[in-house]
Every structure is written in C-alpha cells, then in structure tokens.
Amino acid sequence: MERLSVLVLMVILAVHRSVGASDVQQPRLNPTPGNHANAGGRVATAAASGPKAEQQWRTYLHTKEGLTKEGLIDSASSMSGATVSRLRLSKDLLPEYGASFDRLAVEATPETPTRLHIKVYPTEGKRWEVPESIVPRPRPNPNLSRNKLTYDFTTEHKQHDGLGAGAFAIKVNRKSNGAPLFDTTGSRFVFKDQYIELTTKLPKSADVMGLGQMIMPGSSVILRRDGSPITLWNRDLPGALAEPYTNLHSSHPFYLQANRDGFSHGVLFLNSNGMDVILGEESLTYKVIGGLVDLYIFAGPSPEDVMQQYQQVIGTPAMPPFWALGNHQARWGYSNYSVVEQVVRNFSRAGVPLEAVWSDIDYMNNRFQTLTLDTKRFPVPKMRALVDKMNAAGQQWVPVHDAGISKMRGYKAYDDGSAANIWMNDYKGQPYVGQVWPGEAVWPDYVSNANTSAWLTEQVASLYKQVPFGGLWMDMSEPANFCTGVSCQADPANKQAVATLTAATPKDFNIAALIRKRTTCQLKCERASPTDKLASPPYAIHNFDITTKTRRHDIEKNIVSVTAKHADGTVRYNTHNLHGTAMAQQHYNAYVAATNKRPFNIIRSTFPGSGRYAGHWTGDNRASWKSLAESVAQTLTPSMWGISMVGPNICGYSDTALASAEQQGFQGSFSTKSKGDAVLDDKGYEQLCNRWTSAGAFYPFSRNHVTLLARPHEPYRWPAVAAAARKAYGLRYQLLSYLYSSLFLAHSQGGTLARPLLFVDPSDAAARSADGQWMMGEALMVSPVLRPDTTTVKKHFPKGNWYSAWDYTKTEVTKPKAHQLDIPLGDVAVHYRGGAIIPTQRYANVTRRVRFSPVTLLVALPLEVSGSQKPEAKTLQGAAPYAGQEACAAVHSANAGRLVSCGLLYSDRDAVEVGSNNTVQVWYAAITSADGKQGGVSSSIKANAGDAAGKLRIEAIHILGLPTTAPAAAVKAPAANAKAPAAQKKAPAAAAKGAAANATAPAPGAKPAPAAAGQEAAAAPALVAATATVNGQAVKAAYDGKVGVLKITGLKKVVVGGPFTVRWKI
Structure with a gap:
C-alpha cells in the first residue's frame, strides 16, 4: 500500500x-476474539x-x-x-x-x-x-x-x-x-x-492513583512520577521481597487523577494484553x-464521583454476607481438624471475636487435590461435626481452592473435567500440563468453555454436601505455574522427578521437604522458540524475575503458556490478565447454584470487574514494620479498582526471623529479609502484631494469616495483643451495621468503602500525604500507629468536627491540619465525622448476635450550618457526608442555616440478590438549630420488606457536639487510650462494665463494648436539664454539658422502618 x-x-x-x-443500540465493532501476532523478533530497548x-x-x-x-x-x-x-x-x-x-x-x-x-x-x-x-x-x-x-x-x-x-x-x-x-x-x-x-x-501538580498491582516505592497511595514503568502482567510473586515497581498478582489499567483545584477525573484503558504504563513528570504513556x-x-468531578462512574462500566462491588465483616483467622499449617478446633477454642477463651477459620492447602486429600478432604487428617464425620458446631455458634469455615487441578486419574474433579473436555490446551491441542502444589496439574478454561460451569458447580456442591463452607478462597489464580514452557510432561526416565511429582502427602503433614522439591519444576518442558511471536513479542514489557532481580523478563515465566488456547481458539497471550476475573465470576455463580446462598469469595489475581464477584487479599506480605506501613496503600488502591472487601494479611505472611535450618531450607529465597526490614526478635514480633491487629481491625476484609513454619501470630498468643484485639474488634463489631450500610451503597450505586483522606476534601493538599490514615465510608476516620516504639503521633484532620469513637471528645478543625495524638500500645485512633448519623449496636463476639441487636444512633453535628457554601464549592472543598444522596440532599436544601446530619441504616438477611422487596433501607436526618439548643431526628423509609423487616429496634440516640459548659478540648486530646478513657474522662462512651475499654476480655455474650453503643458512662456526667419526645411520647434525656453530648434513651419499642419523629431541647 x-x-x-x-x-x-x-x-x-x-x-x-x-x-x-x-435509541438505537450501537453495534460493537470486531466482537470476535482473535490474535494478530505477525510481527518480527524481540527488541530489548523500549522507546522513550x-x-x-x-x-x-x-x-x-x-x-x-x-x-x-x-x-x-x-x-x-x-x-x-x-x-x-x-x-x-x-x-x-x-x-x-x-x-x-x-x-x-x-x-x-x-x-x-x-x-x-x-x-x-x-x-x-x-x-x-x-x-x-x-x-x-x-x-x-x-x-x-x-x-x-x-x-x-x-x-x-x-x-x-x-x-x-x-x-x-x-x-x-x-x-x-x-x-x-x-x-x-x-x-x-x-x-x-x-x-x-x-x-x-499530565499536569505536574496533579496526583495520580490506581494503576497496579505493583510494589510501590513507598507507603503512599499516590503514584510516583519518576518515569519507571508500571507493568500490568499478572504474576505469582511474593510482594514483600520484590523490587519497587515489580508487577504482582493483578492488572488494573485505570487511574484517578486528583488536581490541586479539587477537580478529579479518571481514565480506563480497557485492554487485557500486557502493558507498561510510564508515569513521567508531565505525561503518562x-x-x-x-x-x-x-x-x-x-x-467526576469528585474522587468518589469518579469511582461511581468507573463502576458503571466495570460493575459495582459484590454485596458480601454480613458475617464477612467479622474477624477472620487463617494459617498455612492448620494440619488437621483438631488444630482448627483448638484455634476456635483459643479465640473463645481469650475473649477475642472470631467469625471464620480459613484452611489453606492443609485440608486437601492426597497430593493436594483441591475441594477434597484428607481422609485421615480431616475425615468428613469429624470435620462435619466441627463445622456444624461452628455454624451453630455463628461461625464459618472457608477452604482454599487453587487454580491448578491435580492431573491424577481417580481424582473426580480431574476425571470429570477430562470427560467434559474443559482444560486449556497447549499448542498441540492437548491439555496444557504444568506443575503446582499437587505436582502435575491442568487448568480449567474459565474464559470460553461452555462445559466449565457445570463441572465447577458439581465440584463445589460435592464438597459443600460433605462439609458446608461459607465461601471460597481462590489462590494461585494468575494462574501460577512452577514450570515454564509451551508444552510440558513428566519424564518417565527421570525417576527422581517422577517420585517428587507423585509423592503422597505425609501422614504427619511434615511437608517442608516435599514442598521444597515440588516448587522446583520436575517436568520436561518444551520452551518457546526465540522467534515465537507470542512468547517473545517485539516489545518486551518490564516483567520482573525474582530470581535474577531483573526487569523485562520472559512473559512466559512461571505461568500457563501464552501459546495455550481456549475452547474458542483464543490464545492466552490475550487472556492471561483475565484469568482471575473469569475464575471469580465462575466460582461466584457455582457457589450460588450449589448452595442458593450469597457467597463470600476472595481471590488474589484481579482485573477490572473482579470486584463484582469477589474480594481480594493483597498477597504474600511480610511480618515487618515496612509491610505494615505499606498495608494502607495496599488496601486503598484495590478499593479504587472497585473491590470493596480487601485487606492484607494481618501481622504479615512471611517471617523476618527463621529459627531453624529447616525453615530456611523450606523458604529458600523467602528466608532473606527484604529491603527496609529489620529482623524482629520475639518482643518486637509481639509489638508489631499488637499495632497491626489494631490497624487491621479496620481493613474492610480483616484476616490474620501466616505461612508454614513461620512464627505463629494469632492474637491470643500474647495477652497484650489479645487485649488490643478485643478493643479494636469490639468497636468494629459495634459498627457492623454502619459498615454493612456503606457496603450496600457501594454495591447499589458504586463507590468505595475504604478510601483515602483526600476523598473527604479534594482541595486539602495535606490530606494527599496522609499515608497512614483512611476513611471507612463517609463517616469513620482510622489513624493507627505504624512505627515501632511510638505512642505520640501527628495525624491529619480535614476541616470539620471529628469525634473520638472512644469517648466522644470533639476535635474542631476550622482549617485542615495535623493534630498530635497520644495512642498507647493496644489502641488505635478512630473518629466519627461531623454531619453524619452512625448506627451502632451492642457488642457480641460473633456478627450474628450483633446483627439485630438494639441500635443506638450517633448524631455527629457538623462544623458548619447547611447552605454555607456554594454548590460547586461543596464538591471541590468536600461535601457533607451523604450530601449526594437524594434523601440527604433534600434535607440540606430545605434547612439552610441549620446543622444537618444524615445517615443510612441498611439491613437484609443475605439473599443472593438484594432489592426493595427484601431489604430494609432507612435514611435518618437530624436538624439542629445553629445554636445547638434544640433539634429533631426523623426517618425516610426507602425499603422495609423481607425477613429483616421488623427485626431492628432503636434503643437510644446520642447527639454529639452540642454546646459545652467546659473549655473546648485541646488539640492534643488523645483519640484513644488503652486504660479506658471513656470511664476515666467520664465520657458517655464508656463500656458498662469497662471490660473492653480496659482491653480485657468481655464475658462471652456480654453486652459491654469499648465505645458508645447505647451504654452509660461509668462516672456521673455534669447533667443539664433536657427534654425529648419520640413519636410524641416523652422519653429520658440526659445532657452532659462537659462534653456536649445529649443521650436520649428508653426507645426500645421504636422499630426501624416504623414511625420515627424525635424532638429534643436543652
């Protein structure tokens, strides 16, 4: 031409x-998958x-x-x-x-x-x-x-x-x-x-977030603009040991750009092929x-607007079951059912809430056959009895499910899959064979094989009938492969390799030696030709190799070959980054089909749209202060990908100190500490886990997990860590309905649960560097300690009123600034945002007992009256909580010059699909006079149907931020104190018995909690005369003038979803 x-x-x-x-649907162009790969050989040097x-x-x-x-x-x-x-x-x-x-x-x-x-x-x-x-x-x-x-x-x-x-x-x-x-x-x-x-x-002054998954060179959610390639190519790599900018398990070609003027926008490059994204000072390539x-x-124009608009394209986050918000425990090394039983017992004895135990590959039958139970170590009768007992107590069991399927005749999943012809094929047209934990393995075609769905549903149903499980933990989903090659097979002449591949799991589960051998490729593999257009594309993306610590490595390395094909002929060169999302989609559907229940699944490898089907844990981090500091950005970035239920492994997956040669030999390259890590002795290990437990209690997905042979770190291992867990999770469990309501908004409208502080006020420049803090929904700010041997820290506060969750102390912020907080070991600073109404409930050690317990509404008064800003300024300088919601926007509009607070209480019974026919959705609005002397609270019912209707009752309302009779709190007022600040400060948030507030175990089933939740102060407040009515009937009202809190009680007959009009006056 x-x-x-x-x-x-x-x-x-x-x-x-x-x-x-x-009104004519636009046809999609070129819909048929196909690969055009007719370019020449590889070129080592990229263009500038x-x-x-x-x-x-x-x-x-x-x-x-x-x-x-x-x-x-x-x-x-x-x-x-x-x-x-x-x-x-x-x-x-x-x-x-x-x-x-x-x-x-x-x-x-x-x-x-x-x-x-x-x-x-x-x-x-x-x-x-x-x-x-x-x-x-x-x-x-x-x-x-x-x-x-x-x-x-x-x-x-x-x-x-x-x-x-x-x-x-x-x-x-x-x-x-x-x-x-x-x-x-x-x-x-x-x-x-x-x-x-x-x-x-890109403007030099703009901040960019979202691209990944990669090892960030620091702990900020803001991406560095240094010209280093961000490579999107899913890999099974231990993130804590890799170099900065190493590509990890997920690929998300989406970024959020936040400009200094408060405007934000987002860009999605919807492409599943491998890519480099280069962020320079003034450009993105x-x-x-x-x-x-x-x-x-x-x-946009606000960051949360961008999140909602993005999710209109990729899908909104899955709505998890209520129990998913509880405390989770996992470990590689719970080697038999009695060990799992003992873990459950130990949590109970320590008074630490436990919602679910997650089993790693330990539970699997001979040669790690996924979705099967080992007949000796996890016999079905014993395991069924244990899980039935856990379920009766409101707890769950969740097994891991690996992507690779054992290639072993007689294993039903393999035999059934072979009969249905569901495996991905190599270039010869035979099932592609690789190697993972079981030895020889094959992989289902989740992308285009019509038979895969029925096969998977049968495998899920088979295990569920034996032992019911609450969800699936999908691992190795990149998909990982311990071999590299376009075609692999066992070599009968290599007897040692065959012995390693076929070795049964040791009866005593002393598997370190077996795992050490099986993570080294034992197959005979044909490598791709150097001129192969798929295995060696002309442009080499910066794929990382952990062995050589080099970039621009072979894209074939330790994955199912890019030359392998799907049922429709598509090559994996195009679909590699989609595997985890297709797997998550199929497993969500299979669980629903097999159980008719709403699942809670998590997966390691993700792509845009994964959040519709699963949560995400961020991979193999490390028990180090560096990993703890990085965990905040590792939580917030996937949230911006559209995944609500996300969280790193609490206390770290890999250990910084290995006590034996056996551990060092097993962990190989994992035994060397990563850059920035210090080897922690037992005392340092405990301190790290104490701080991490306090912080991790406020990850959306909160799970403690550790690898085989590493030092254990369940919170009950140390009295002080158990106390920290009781306190932090005590507050989390009181806030379950608030968190669940926030998840519902993200699911139904799009948006985030965990979000950076800059989302509160996009024009607040200092909020962009608040790396160690985050918001949970519209109204909860979390500020943990992330450094060793530290109790006094400076934390950023955006403009507004902020109330300590522990004692209701108000911090009034007229200009955004850093405030000094005293946070002793065992504590975490948590604040409620003014302008919100937060539903809280009584503490219990399982979510089921919290779910329909009486509700206390916390009305947090805002700093400014409604209508004090122009509409555009409200967006650029941070809108009031829930101001974008129709029910709340109407209240703000009608009450200029008054103090307006707003919030949602959502409830359901975990139906697979949720809507107005089976949920309770009640918006609450509080209007208070500008002088804070009188006001009212009312409700707007959006839905009140299904099994959850009529289950919740309101027992109290606490109005926070009213005029005080004492001097305002100093800037240095602590946000939390391990010695029960609520009781010591005579605040209204103290626990009735002081147990959780003093970081000691509440009695099983007891009502006390570490924060408000309808409990009375331990010491008499400075009461001022107050009156209140609910639906026209007089009720108790006690106003504490020292802290500016009005507590309205005696509302136990008020049903959520029923008539609700409160009037009060002081």
Missing part, C-alpha cells in the same frame, strides 16, 4: 459535557516515554452524519451517537516493533453526562478486545443531549508545521473550566499488531503488546 508523506490531520476531542443520543510528535497518521475521512457545526452530536439526527474519523498511515514509526496498520477508525461516543468512550481500531480484520462475557459494558444513555454533558469534544483540522495538515490527537476537556482530562497532542501515536503506544499530558485502544474517560 502506498505510504503517504508526513501530512497528518488533528482530531481534537475536547470534552464538554456533551452529546449524542440514540512521552516522545515529541513524529506523526504517522492523517485523516482521510471524517464522518459528519449527526454532527452540528460545533462538532457535537445532535440527538435528533444522530443514529449511533458516535463521532467516527478514519485515519490513513502516513509514516511508519518504530519498524523494529513490526508494521503499522494502514487504516484506523477513531470512534468517540458520549455515553452519559460524565462518561466518554473512545475506541481506536483497524478498519480491516478482527482485533482482540476484552469479552463482554467477562466485563459487560453499558450502552449509551439514549436520552443524552448536549447541554447535559460535563465535558466537551469537537473535531478540528489544525495546521501542523506548515505542511497543510494536522497531527492526529485525542483531547478531552472539562466543560466548566476548560481543563484537559485527556490530551495526546504533541506526542507519538503508534498502532501495530503487537505494539500500541499512546501518551497523554501506554505501551501495550496487543488488542486495541478502548478508553473510557470519567469526568
């Missing part, structure tokens, strides 16, 4: 909040990031149908809602990466007022794109019109270098202020079969080894 000279056209898609409407424009495209056809003179689609005349431009190659750049496509189509579709969809693809042939069967995509809003758009896009032809043509570029601007959201002008655009390069400008350009741009 004729190569044209460097005459190129500029297509600028400047984003207002603009455009097109159509953010290059100047040396353009290779010009527009030869611009589709104007449906466009107005301004370049915006007119909804009345547009049939597709898209602007389409055609590009023709003018100069082929980077020929070392193969030939460029001659013609491309650029399709821009405004889909909602805040979402623009841009696709670039070859006009001929089929290109791989993420299947809608795995990540379903929404369709454009058929009623969209130009004036509703928050972004602008137009198409223009601008002169370039005086050559009579313009450069091809994509540009998207915010309509309100003209700020760019995505801008490729002045940079290189390359589109080849196995190499796509696209660069957008994608370098992708396949697929097409599929961009979604989300205009």
Whole structure:
C-alpha cells in the first residue's frame, strides 16, 4: 500500500459535557476474539516515554452524519451517537516493533453526562478486545443531549508545521473550566499488531492513583512520577521481597487523577494484553503488546464521583454476607481438624471475636487435590461435626481452592473435567500440563468453555454436601505455574522427578521437604522458540524475575503458556490478565447454584470487574514494620479498582526471623529479609502484631494469616495483643451495621468503602500525604500507629468536627491540619465525622448476635450550618457526608442555616440478590438549630420488606457536639487510650462494665463494648436539664454539658422502618 508523506490531520476531542443520543443500540465493532501476532523478533530497548510528535497518521475521512457545526452530536439526527474519523498511515514509526496498520477508525461516543468512550481500531480484520462475557459494558444513555454533558469534544483540522495538515490527537476537556482530562497532542501515536503506544499530558501538580498491582516505592497511595514503568502482567510473586515497581498478582489499567483545584477525573484503558504504563513528570504513556485502544474517560468531578462512574462500566462491588465483616483467622499449617478446633477454642477463651477459620492447602486429600478432604487428617464425620458446631455458634469455615487441578486419574474433579473436555490446551491441542502444589496439574478454561460451569458447580456442591463452607478462597489464580514452557510432561526416565511429582502427602503433614522439591519444576518442558511471536513479542514489557532481580523478563515465566488456547481458539497471550476475573465470576455463580446462598469469595489475581464477584487479599506480605506501613496503600488502591472487601494479611505472611535450618531450607529465597526490614526478635514480633491487629481491625476484609513454619501470630498468643484485639474488634463489631450500610451503597450505586483522606476534601493538599490514615465510608476516620516504639503521633484532620469513637471528645478543625495524638500500645485512633448519623449496636463476639441487636444512633453535628457554601464549592472543598444522596440532599436544601446530619441504616438477611422487596433501607436526618439548643431526628423509609423487616429496634440516640459548659478540648486530646478513657474522662462512651475499654476480655455474650453503643458512662456526667419526645411520647434525656453530648434513651419499642419523629431541647 502506498505510504503517504508526513501530512497528518488533528482530531481534537475536547470534552464538554456533551452529546449524542440514540435509541438505537450501537453495534460493537470486531466482537470476535482473535490474535494478530505477525510481527518480527524481540527488541530489548523500549522507546522513550512521552516522545515529541513524529506523526504517522492523517485523516482521510471524517464522518459528519449527526454532527452540528460545533462538532457535537445532535440527538435528533444522530443514529449511533458516535463521532467516527478514519485515519490513513502516513509514516511508519518504530519498524523494529513490526508494521503499522494502514487504516484506523477513531470512534468517540458520549455515553452519559460524565462518561466518554473512545475506541481506536483497524478498519480491516478482527482485533482482540476484552469479552463482554467477562466485563459487560453499558450502552449509551439514549436520552443524552448536549447541554447535559460535563465535558466537551469537537473535531478540528489544525495546521501542523506548515505542511497543510494536522497531527492526529485525542483531547478531552472539562466543560466548566476548560481543563484537559485527556490530551495526546504533541506526542507519538503508534498502532501495530503487537505494539500500541499512546501518551497523554499530565499536569505536574496533579496526583495520580490506581494503576497496579505493583510494589510501590513507598507507603503512599499516590503514584510516583519518576518515569519507571508500571507493568500490568499478572504474576505469582511474593510482594514483600520484590523490587519497587515489580508487577504482582493483578492488572488494573485505570487511574484517578486528583488536581490541586479539587477537580478529579479518571481514565480506563480497557485492554487485557500486557502493558507498561510510564508515569513521567508531565505525561503518562501506554505501551501495550496487543488488542486495541478502548478508553473510557470519567469526568467526576469528585474522587468518589469518579469511582461511581468507573463502576458503571466495570460493575459495582459484590454485596458480601454480613458475617464477612467479622474477624477472620487463617494459617498455612492448620494440619488437621483438631488444630482448627483448638484455634476456635483459643479465640473463645481469650475473649477475642472470631467469625471464620480459613484452611489453606492443609485440608486437601492426597497430593493436594483441591475441594477434597484428607481422609485421615480431616475425615468428613469429624470435620462435619466441627463445622456444624461452628455454624451453630455463628461461625464459618472457608477452604482454599487453587487454580491448578491435580492431573491424577481417580481424582473426580480431574476425571470429570477430562470427560467434559474443559482444560486449556497447549499448542498441540492437548491439555496444557504444568506443575503446582499437587505436582502435575491442568487448568480449567474459565474464559470460553461452555462445559466449565457445570463441572465447577458439581465440584463445589460435592464438597459443600460433605462439609458446608461459607465461601471460597481462590489462590494461585494468575494462574501460577512452577514450570515454564509451551508444552510440558513428566519424564518417565527421570525417576527422581517422577517420585517428587507423585509423592503422597505425609501422614504427619511434615511437608517442608516435599514442598521444597515440588516448587522446583520436575517436568520436561518444551520452551518457546526465540522467534515465537507470542512468547517473545517485539516489545518486551518490564516483567520482573525474582530470581535474577531483573526487569523485562520472559512473559512466559512461571505461568500457563501464552501459546495455550481456549475452547474458542483464543490464545492466552490475550487472556492471561483475565484469568482471575473469569475464575471469580465462575466460582461466584457455582457457589450460588450449589448452595442458593450469597457467597463470600476472595481471590488474589484481579482485573477490572473482579470486584463484582469477589474480594481480594493483597498477597504474600511480610511480618515487618515496612509491610505494615505499606498495608494502607495496599488496601486503598484495590478499593479504587472497585473491590470493596480487601485487606492484607494481618501481622504479615512471611517471617523476618527463621529459627531453624529447616525453615530456611523450606523458604529458600523467602528466608532473606527484604529491603527496609529489620529482623524482629520475639518482643518486637509481639509489638508489631499488637499495632497491626489494631490497624487491621479496620481493613474492610480483616484476616490474620501466616505461612508454614513461620512464627505463629494469632492474637491470643500474647495477652497484650489479645487485649488490643478485643478493643479494636469490639468497636468494629459495634459498627457492623454502619459498615454493612456503606457496603450496600457501594454495591447499589458504586463507590468505595475504604478510601483515602483526600476523598473527604479534594482541595486539602495535606490530606494527599496522609499515608497512614483512611476513611471507612463517609463517616469513620482510622489513624493507627505504624512505627515501632511510638505512642505520640501527628495525624491529619480535614476541616470539620471529628469525634473520638472512644469517648466522644470533639476535635474542631476550622482549617485542615495535623493534630498530635497520644495512642498507647493496644489502641488505635478512630473518629466519627461531623454531619453524619452512625448506627451502632451492642457488642457480641460473633456478627450474628450483633446483627439485630438494639441500635443506638450517633448524631455527629457538623462544623458548619447547611447552605454555607456554594454548590460547586461543596464538591471541590468536600461535601457533607451523604450530601449526594437524594434523601440527604433534600434535607440540606430545605434547612439552610441549620446543622444537618444524615445517615443510612441498611439491613437484609443475605439473599443472593438484594432489592426493595427484601431489604430494609432507612435514611435518618437530624436538624439542629445553629445554636445547638434544640433539634429533631426523623426517618425516610426507602425499603422495609423481607425477613429483616421488623427485626431492628432503636434503643437510644446520642447527639454529639452540642454546646459545652467546659473549655473546648485541646488539640492534643488523645483519640484513644488503652486504660479506658471513656470511664476515666467520664465520657458517655464508656463500656458498662469497662471490660473492653480496659482491653480485657468481655464475658462471652456480654453486652459491654469499648465505645458508645447505647451504654452509660461509668462516672456521673455534669447533667443539664433536657427534654425529648419520640413519636410524641416523652422519653429520658440526659445532657452532659462537659462534653456536649445529649443521650436520649428508653426507645426500645421504636422499630426501624416504623414511625420515627424525635424532638429534643436543652
């Protein structure tokens, strides 16, 4: 084809909040998966990031149908809602990466007022794109019109270098202020079969979050802009031991950009092929080894708005069962059922709440056959009796389920899968064989094999009938492989290797020697040819190798080969990063089909959309202060990926000190400490676990987990750690309904549970560097200690009123600043945010006993009266809690000049699907006079149906932040104190018996708790006369003028979802 000279056209898609409407569904282009890999050999050196424009495209056809003179689609005349431009190659750049496509189509579709969809693809042939069967995509809003758009896009032809043509570029601007959201002008655009390069400008002052999963060079959720490649290629690597920027288990090509003016937006590059993303000081460059350009741009303007808009595309987070919010315990090394039984008993004796025990591969039958029980160590009758007893007490058992299936005849899962022909095949058309814990293994085709679903449902149902389990723990889901090769098999001539592969699990479960051998490849593997276009693409992404500590390593390393195929012929070169998400989707559906219950599944390997089906633990961290500090960002970043239930291993998975040669030999490279780690003696190990337990109690998914042979660290191992656990989890369990309500909002509308502090006020510059703090929902701020031998720390407080969860002490913040807090060992600072209503309940040691216990509503008064800011300022400087919710927005609008607080109480009975027909959804609003002397609380019922209706009752209301008769609290007022500050300070939040507040075990089933939850103060407060009525009837009201708290009690007949009108006066 004729190569044209460097005459190129500029297509600028400047984003207002603009455009097109159509009631005709737009067809998806090139829907059939296929791989085009016809480029040449590998090139070791990557092109520089953010290059100047040396353009290779010009527009030869611009589709104007449906466009107005301004370049915006007119909804009345547009049939597709898209602007389409055609590009023709003018100069082929980077020929070392193969030939460029001659013609491309650029399709821009405004889909909602805040979402623009841009696709670039070859006009001929089929290109791989993420299947809608795995990540379903929404369709454009058929009623969209130009004036509703928050972004602008137009198409223009601008002169370039005086050559009579313009450069091809994509540009998207915010309509309100003209700020760019995505801008490729002045940079290189390359589109080849196995190499796509696209660069957008970034302001120097902007903060970028979200891309990953990788080892971050520090503990901040903010990504560094140093030009280092962030590689998206899922790997089974122990994160704590890898180098900065090492690619780990998940791939998320999404970023959130938070500008200093308070505006935020997001960009998703929906592509499952391997890629490098290079963040420079003024640019972000994608370098992708396949697929097409599929961009979604989300205009925000707040960070939480971006999260909701993003999840409208990838799906909202799964709603977990209520019990998932409890305290979880796991270990590799619970070697038989009696050990599990003893763990449960020890938690009970220590008074530490326990919701579920998670079993690692220990439970599996001969040769680690997943979803089977070892007949000697976990015999079905004994295990069934144990789990039945746990279930009766409100506790759960959860088994691990590995991705690789043992290739052993007589193993039902393997035999059934072979009969159904569900395995992924190698390039020869035979089941691809690799090696993991069982030895020889095969992998189900979760992406395109129609038979896999029925097979998986049968395997899940088979184990569930023997021993019921609450969910599945999906491991090795990248998928991991201890071998590397395009085709592998056992070598009968190598008797030692065959013996290792076929060795049975030792009866005493002393497996260290076996594991040490089995993690080394024992198969005879055929390696890919150096000229293989899939195994050795021309551009080498920066894949990390932990053995050599080098980047740009073979993408075939320790995975199921990229040359392996799915049932529809698609190669794993395209689907590798999708495996975990497809696996999560299939397992969610299989559990529901087998049990008719809502599952709680977690998985290690994720991609956009994984959160719809599973939670996520962040992989193999380390028992070190460095890992504890990094755990905050490791929790918040997946939350921005759309995964609500996320958490690192509490107290660390791997150990920094190994006491024996056996441990060192077993752990191999794991036995050396990572950079920044100090070897902890037993005393240091205990202190670390104490602090980590206090912090981890407020991860969304809160689980203690440790590897085989490492020092154990269940919280009951040390009295002081057990006390810290009782205190922190005591508060968490009181807040279960608040957390569950927050999860429901994320599930039903999109959004986050755990979020960075900058989400509170996007214009608060200091909040961006508050690495060791986070929000849980709209109203809970968590500030743990993350350094050794430290009790006094400075923590950032955004503007507003903040109330200690331990004693209701108010910290009034008129300007964002750091406050000094005293947080002794065993404590964690937790604050309620002014302007919210938080439901709390009585403490119990299992979530089932908390779920429908009486409710105390905490009404936290805000700093400022409603209507004190302009609407746009409310967004840029932080909106009031729940101000974006319809029920609360109406209250704010109608009560300018008053103090407004708002909150949600949500309840259900764990139905698989939730809606208005089987849930309780009640919004509460409190309106208080500006002087704080009188006010009221009322409810707005959105749903009140199903088995949960009528189960909850309100027993008390606490109004926080009323005028005091004592001087205001000093800035240095501690947020928490291990010696029961609630009782010592005569605050209304003390536990009735002081047990949990003093960090000692509450009696089993006792009501006391470490914070408020309807309990009275241990010492007499400075009471002031107060009156209150509920539904017109007088009730008890006690006002403590010293701390400014009004406690309204005696409401036990008030049913949540029934009539509710409270009036009070002091």
